Amino acid sequence: MSEFETLINKLLELKPEFSRSGIEEMIKQKKDKIGAGYLTDQGALFLIAAELEVALSEPLKVEMDIKDLYVGAKEVSLETRILNLAPPKQFTRKDGSPFLLRNMTVYDIDSTASVKLWDEKANLPGIEELKPGDLVKIIKAYIKSDLNGRPTINIGSGSHIESSHEESDIPSIHDITVDVSSVKEGQTDLVVSGKIDGMINSMEFTNSRGQPGKALRLRLKGTDGDSLRVVLWGKDESNIPKIIPVDVKVRLLGVRTKSGIEGLEIHGNESTIIEIEGKQEAKPTTFRIISMAKLDSGETMILGANDQEQLFNISDSSEKMLQFQENDVIECMPTKVFGNSITLDENSFVRKVDDNSSIPNKSNLRTKISDVKIGGNYCVEAIILKVPERREIQTKNGESVVLSEMFIEDDSGQIWIKGWRKQARFIDKCSIGEIISVTGVNAKSGLEGRVELILTPFSIITKKN
Secondary structure, three states, X not given: OOHHHHHHHHHHHHOOXXXXXXXXXXXXHHHHHHOOOOOOHHHHHHHHHHHOOOOOOOOOOOEOOHHHOOOOOOOEXXXXXXXXXXXXXXXXXXXXXXXXXXXXXXXXXXXXXXEEXXXXXXXXXXXXXOOOOOEEEEEEXXXXXOOOOOEEEEEOOOOEEEEOOOOOOOOOHHHHEEEHHHOOOOOOOEEEEEEEOOEOXXXXXXXXXXXXXXXXXXXXXXXXXXXXXXXEEOOOHHHOOOEEOOOOEEEEEEEEEEXXXXXXXXXXXOOOEXXXXXXXXXXXXXXXXXXXXEOOOOOEEEEEEOOOXXXXXXXXXXXXXXXXXXXXXXXXXXXXXXXXXXXXXXXXXXXXXXXXXXXOOOHHHEOOHHHOOOOOEEEEEEEEOOOOEEEEEEOOOOOEEEEEEEEEEEXXXXXXXXXXXXXXXHHHOOOOOOEEEEEEEXXXXXXXXXXXXXXXXXXXXXXXX
């Protein structure tokens, strides 16, 4: 008789009011609730027994696969590979005493699991040297449930983790890496690769508990040419190199997919590892000034274009760019480069160089409205079809923000242009029937999935005679 059969017979003996078919249906419902890939029939049976206040004390093998884990198991040993590893963080218990916690994600042949290393185990000797893909043995761990009811591996005072150099059938990180074009909604613990598409920016916010938060935002382009929005919560510019060229290949270890405002999105957290291909060094960048504006903050925002017709958003806090004007060709040594976002400061070098006909000017960069795609930065020229409208929008956190919008068209199609907050004032100065040139607008998904153009701090609206 199998171990599972022994256990189910034991449960029926202790709970004679249940039938075997009833227990089997409960197992099915439990597995459906937890989600595919997390529970075996035997693991579900232990969860059901716990809910029925029955202790199934039959001995189980202590060496397990991740898919066989169940809440309540003790002294469990596993062989796994590292997917990602977060730095340790200090927390405070209800009684005021501090404790350390380090989160890790591991995987085996067909499953993944989160690992929590408590107190002194968060700083085990050699743990900082562990890398994604390393084979490790987890010894005498205990299993608890996370907020979603899924089994979580806990490494406490009686547990241990050690590196292993044995042969293993568990696939390497390279083997489980998928291109961003192949991801689907609802996937977790993914290793995703793609190319940086556009700019990388960071944001700060206050969460629902009133605590400050941060995140990195970018887009990754897959082999099919389409790109997905990526949000890495808990990350900021300190987690990435200062020089990240456009189209460089990136791999994200430990992310999930979800449906967002712009469709399918990729989300990571502070445990997510960001790998950027190659050694990146600062190199001179040459661009033509397409538009330039000085903000109230004193920062100068420049839209530039290179000889590949790529648009760059250049932020200058040093006022070095004020000596130049639109259409000048500039060579600079930037302080930071994040995709198509360039930062200049007092340590940056800038100079004007001879004109280069291979670098496009504003008229060469115009995009027809019909060719606008979500995620791109564009320069368009069109006529205003409707009187621009201004209104106040209430955000989820109760903030009231200004939105101005206008409806435009060229000979290929029609589209809405929107300006939020400070950018709203540029639209307020426009009128129906005017022909305008708009530089540095970003295409995003709006209501009902339609594409809209959003003004950025780099946008300039010029009225045509």
